[in-house]
Amino acid sequence: MSVSRTFLTRAAVAGGVAASSVLLLSGTAFAxxxxxxxxxxxxxxxxxxxxxxxxxxxxxxxxxxxxxxxxxxxxxxxxxxxxxxxxxxxxxxxxxxxxxxxxxxxxxxxxxxxxxxxxxxxxxxxxxxxxxxxxxxxxxxxxxxxxxxxxxxxxxxxxxxxxxxxxxxxxxxxxxxxxxxxxxxxxxxxxxxxxxxxxxxxxxDDKGGEHEEASASSTDSAARVLGVVGILVGLAGIAYGVLAGRRRSA
The missing domain is CATH 2.60.40.2230 (Uncharacterised protein YcnI-like PF07987, DUF1775)
Incomplete structure (x- = not known):
């Protein structure tokens, strides 16, 4: 029971850190x-x-x-x-x-x-x-x-x-x-x-639309990268929790 609680706690903390990292990086990049x-x-x-x-x-x-x-x-x-x-x-x-x-x-x-x-x-x-x-x-x-x-x-x-x-x-x-x-x-x-x-x-001239689309595309790409980084951080935290739980149960 304690192992399960420890795992859930570590997973929640890792997820929170990942979400905070994404929000912090997004604010720094785009605000x-x-x-x-x-x-x-x-x-x-x-x-x-x-x-x-x-x-x-x-x-x-x-x-x-x-x-x-x-x-x-x-x-x-x-x-x-x-x-x-x-x-x-x-x-x-x-x-x-x-x-x-x-x-x-x-x-x-x-x-x-x-x-x-x-x-x-x-x-x-x-x-x-x-x-x-x-x-x-x-x-x-x-x-x-x-x-x-x-x-x-x-x-x-x-x-x-x-x-x-x-x-x-x-x-x-x-x-x-x-x-x-x-x-x-x-x-x-x-x-x-x-x-x-x-x-x-x-x-x-009327070429600005293309430039704005390119700028928007660049911003979207950066946002996707930040999202992937957050997911990877969260998965790493969950994996760490699983390994820690197995070590304790062993």
């Missing part, structure tokens, strides 16, 4: 504020991207999201697409060195975009995407770091502003990064599937 698609925006072109904001708290909802744009590579055009239940504010700043875009000098650029809940929230276990049309993307950079600040309705503020360094572990609160690929011939970036009409008006 960050990010920019989608990643690595598909062409240098020197335009792109429509989504700022993806997951809610990481079980007892609070996200009510405000702020995305800041780099000053070393300012963007002359940043246009948010309306999101139902959220009001948006675009803040501009004067440039020390004017930009030249389509033969015109631009003396100011967008410094940040802020979304504030207006009848909607990002609740526990949910995420929200905020579409942006960006351009003209720099030709002399491989990525844009878009530092974000997430505010919850319990007044907690999470700053996604830490820059990742090559060869170093990922920081606790990494900043969203838009990676830039080689320039295309027509200087048009990839369009995210937020709204085809909005992308067309902004002068973008």
């Amino acid at each position: 960050h504020v990010s920019v989608q698609p990643q690595g598909e925006a062409a240098k020197g072109g335009y792109a429509t991207v989504n700022v993806k904001v997951p809610n990481e708290r079980d007892n609070a909802s996200t009510v405000k999201v702020e995305v800041n744009f780099p000053t070393d590579h300012p963007l002359a055009s940043v246009m948010p697409q309306p999101v139902p239940g959220w009001k948006v504010e675009v803040t501009k700043a004067k440039l020390a060195k004017p930009l030249e875009l389509h033969g015109k000098k631009i003396n100011e650029a967008v410094a940040k975009v802020t979304w504030t809940a207006d009848g909607s929230k990002i609740g526990p276990g949910q995420f929200q995407q905020f579409p942006l049309s960006l351009g003209q993307l720099p030709e002399d950079a491989d990525r844009l770091v878009l530092k974000a600040i997430q505010t919850y309705d319990n007044n907690e503020v999470v700053r996604w502003i830490e820059e990742s360094k090559e060869g170093a572990p990922e920081p606790g609160n990494p900043a969203p990064v838009l990676k830039l690929s080689a320039a295309t011939g027509d200087h048009h970036g990839a369009a995210a599937p937020a709204d085809d009409k909005a992308g067309d008006k902004a002068g973008h």
Whole structure:
């Protein structure tokens, strides 16, 4: 009787550890504020991207999201697409060195975009995407770091502003990064599937759907791997319990 109880106890503990491992790894891998698609925006072109904001708290909802744009590579055009239940504010700043875009000098650029809940929230276990049309993307950079600040309705503020360094572990609160690929011939970036009409008006192409599908496929694959890891950990725990029970009965 004691052997049976010992086995069940060990199996339950192993299963709990496996489930906790999957949840912990999933949260670490997928809970960050990010920019989608990643690595598909062409240098020197335009792109429509989504700022993806997951809610990481079980007892609070996200009510405000702020995305800041780099000053070393300012963007002359940043246009948010309306999101139902959220009001948006675009803040501009004067440039020390004017930009030249389509033969015109631009003396100011967008410094940040802020979304504030207006009848909607990002609740526990949910995420929200905020579409942006960006351009003209720099030709002399491989990525844009878009530092974000997430505010919850319990007044907690999470700053996604830490820059990742090559060869170093990922920081606790990494900043969203838009990676830039080689320039295309027509200087048009990839369009995210937020709204085809909005992308067309902004002068973008219609290849974003493929990129988003690839990103989703990558995420699904990672989730499956984590699930398999959890199952293997659980089976290992059960096997350990069986062996321990046999040794005691012997």
